[in-house]
Amino acid sequence: MTDMASYLVPIVLLLLFPLAGMFIDGFDRKITAHMQSRIGPPVIQPFYDFFKLMGKEDFAVNPYTVIFAFAHLSFTITSVGIFLFGQDLIVLFFTITLAEIFLIMGGFSTRSPYSYLGSFRMLIQLVAIETLFLCVVALAGYVSGTFIISEIIKTHTPLIVKLPFSFIVLVIILFVKMEKSPFDIPTAKGEIISGPFMEYTGRWYALFKLAHWFTIPLIMGIMLMFFLPFWYVGAIVLVLIFLAILAIDNIATRLTYKELVKFCFSVGIFLIILDIIKVMI
Amino acid sequence: MTLLDQMRAKSPWILHYNTGACNGCDIEVLACLTPRYDVERFGIINKGNPKQADIFVVTGPVTKKSKKPLMNLYNQLPEPKVVVAVGTCCVEKGIYDSCYGAVGPLDNFIKVDVYVPGCAVTPEAIIDGIVDAINIWKERKYRGKKNEE
Numbered sequence: 001m002t003d004m005a006s007y008l009v010p011i012v013l014l015l016l017f018p019l020a021g022m023f024i025d026g027f028d029r030k031i032t033a034h035m036q037s038r039i040g041p042p043v044i045q046p047f048y049d050f051f052k053l054m055g056k057e058d059f060a061v062n063p064y065t066v067i068f069a070f071a072h073l074s075f076t077i078t079s080v081g082i083f084l085f086g087q088d089l090i091v092l093f094f095t096i097t098l099a100e101i102f103l104i105m106g107g108f109s110t111r112s113p114y115s116y117l118g119s120f121r122m123l124i125q126l127v128a129i130e131t132l133f134l135c136v137v138a139l140a141g142y143v144s145g146t147f148i149i150s151e152i153i154k155t156h157t158p159l160i161v162k163l164p165f166s167f168i169v170l171v172i173i174l175f176v177k178m179e180k181s182p183f184d185i186p187t188a189k190g191e192i193i194s195g196p197f198m199e200y201t202g203r204w205y206a207l208f209k210l211a212h213w214f215t216i217p218l219i220m221g222i223m224l225m226f227f228l229p230f231w232y233v234g235a236i237v238l239v240l241i242f243l244a245i246l247a248i249d250n251i252a253t254r255l256t257y258k259e260l261v262k263f264c265f266s267v268g269i270f271l272i273i274l275d276i277i278k279v280m281i
Numbered sequence: 282m283t284l285l286d287q288m289r290a291k292s293p294w295i296l297h298y299n300t301g302a303c304n305g306c307d308i309e310v311l312a313c314l315t316p317r318y319d320v321e322r323f324g325i326i327n328k329g330n331p332k333q334a335d336i337f338v339v340t341g342p343v344t345k346k347s348k349k350p351l352m353n354l355y356n357q358l359p360e361p362k363v364v365v366a367v368g369t370c371c372v373e374k375g376i377y378d379s380c381y382g383a384v385g386p387l388d389n390f391i392k393v394d395v396y397v398p399g400c401a402v403t404p405e406a407i408i409d410g411i412v413d414a415i416n417i418w419k420e421r422k423y424r425g426k427k428n429e430e
Contacts, residue, residue: 029321038319045292045324052292052335055285057359193329201332201359 010084017080021213022046024220028178028246035250046213050206058202061110065199068106069207075099076211080218086150093137096218097130099211107196118195122186124257128264129176135272136166136173143279149225159226162279165271167226171241172268174219176260180249185257290419292324293411296334296358300351301383302341305401306368310338312404320408331357336414338407342370342377343385355391361421363414366393367407369400376400 026043033040060066079095082088104126107119141147143162144155152159160167176183187195197208220238227234255263299307313320314327328334331354343351355364366387369375377383387393394417397410 033319033321036316038316039322040319041321041324048288048292048324051285052289053333055289056335056361059359190329194333197333198330199332205333 010081010086013084014077014081017084017217018210018213020217021215022050024216024242025213027242031243031246032250035246046209050209053206053209054203056202058204060201060204061112061199064109065106066204068102068109069200069204071102072099072106073207073211073214075102076214076218080214083149083218083221086148086153089137089141089147089149089152092149093130093134096133096215097126099215100126100130103196103208103211106200107198110199112198114192114194115196115198117192118186118188118198121188121192121257122196124261125176125183125186128261128268129173132169132264132268132272133173135269136163136169139163139166139272139275139279153225153228156229158228158230163226163275165275165278167223169268169271170219170223170226172264174216174223174241175245175248177215177219178245180245182248182252182255183260184249184254185260188254191254286419290415293336293415293418294326294328294334295336295338295411296329296331296354297327297338298340298351298354300339300341300347300371300385300387301344302368302370306340306371309402309404310340310367310407313407318404318408320411325411332359334358335362335418336411337362337364338367338411339364339387340367340371341385342374342380342383343387343390344382345384346382348384348390352390361418363394363418363421364391365395365397365410365414367397367410368402369398372396372398 023043025046029045030040030043075095076099079092079099082092082095100122104119104122107115107122140152140159140163143159144152146152179187187197197205200208223238224231224234227237297307297310311327312318337355337358339351366372370377371385371387374383374386377385395410395414397406399406
């Protein structure tokens with residue numbers, strides 16, 4: 001019976017993940033609208049958008065864009081699966097990065113200048129963010145003595161007590177993955193319209209939306225993992241962080257990609273070094 | 282009408298293109314997105330990308346120079362799509378009538394579904410026109426191949 005549950009619970013959670021991502025997206029738009037004293041779309045607006053995109057004409061500029069879209073989605077789902085089944089944190093890191101790389105290759109496989117520019121920016125963002133993410137993963141593995149997620153969470157002192165500054169780094173990573181101002185560099189609206197997604201139409205664009213709904217709850221899940229076994233504290237902190245991100249999104253202007261790299265390699269690495277010192281002492 | 286068509290009507294994304302108007306109508310189109318009118322509550326987004334847009338909102342008399350980009354944008358919009366002509370000069374050339382540079386009005390080149398006259402158009406009229414456009418768009422079906430003109 002316990003064996004059945006150990007498989008069923010992650011599978012059910014895996015099916016709930018895109019739903020959670022959709023509601024995060026919906027609340028994002030609703031709260032942003034309220035912050036700008038608008039009424040805003042209904043919370044299930046992303047759901048309407050998704051099904052509308054599914055019913056549209058789908059022309060692809062070349063077959064590779066479609067292949068990369070599917071690869072991006074499947075590797076994102078794989079990384080969510082690895083997380084929910086409590087597997088290796090390092091492999092999780094690699095699959096997330098690979099999913100991003102497929103997204104970038106999809107952008108590069110077209111000849112649109114917007115798509116190219118967005119992909120270049122995404123590549124630089126990848127270098128800045130994944131370095132920090134790898135440091136956090138390595139530190140989490142070092143203090144727990146293992147990289148297996150199901151072993152890491154079997155602890156009495158939550159990870160956030162051992163690694164407080166790494167959690168702040170994860171907040172930066174969530175910021176960038178949510179594509180919020182000042183870090184919405186690759187898909188900058190009004191500047192390079194939708195960046196790497198420029199050439200995707202209809203259901204191929206919907207695939208990226210779906211992948212995004214898997215990614216955001218995944219990063220939030222990793223953040224929640226830092227609070228286990230006190231998940232309710234983590235949930236409250238996550239909601240507060242979410243609101244803070246939306247507030248900053250509404251008041252901040254966009255950074256350039258150079259500033260992003262500078263920020264990540266100064267502030268981010270500084271926070272990581274603080275954690276290393278804390279672990280060593 | 283299926284459930285999917287009902288859902289589709291709640292998510293119209295707009296592509297806005299100025300074919301050489303005086304900018305008056307463009308300001309009014311953008312005014313629809315501001316807190317006073319807030320069309321995002323109907324799911325309307327001003328999408329800059331033709332490949333992901335549904336409703337083509339055109340302003341201005343079509344000038345010689347802007348005719349080619351106009352046709353490019355129109356052809357890049359995926360089916361099903363609707364075209365809304367906003368402003369008197371887009372509907373019937375208006376003040377640009379008998380100008381050598383203007384080759385419009387818009388329906389010389391593409392099939393227009395909704396005409397919204399006015400100089401400049403009020404945001405209420407634009408919202409009214411777009412609601413009409415959504416009702417036309419809801420009936421349109423994409424049948425697996427591009428409609429030939």
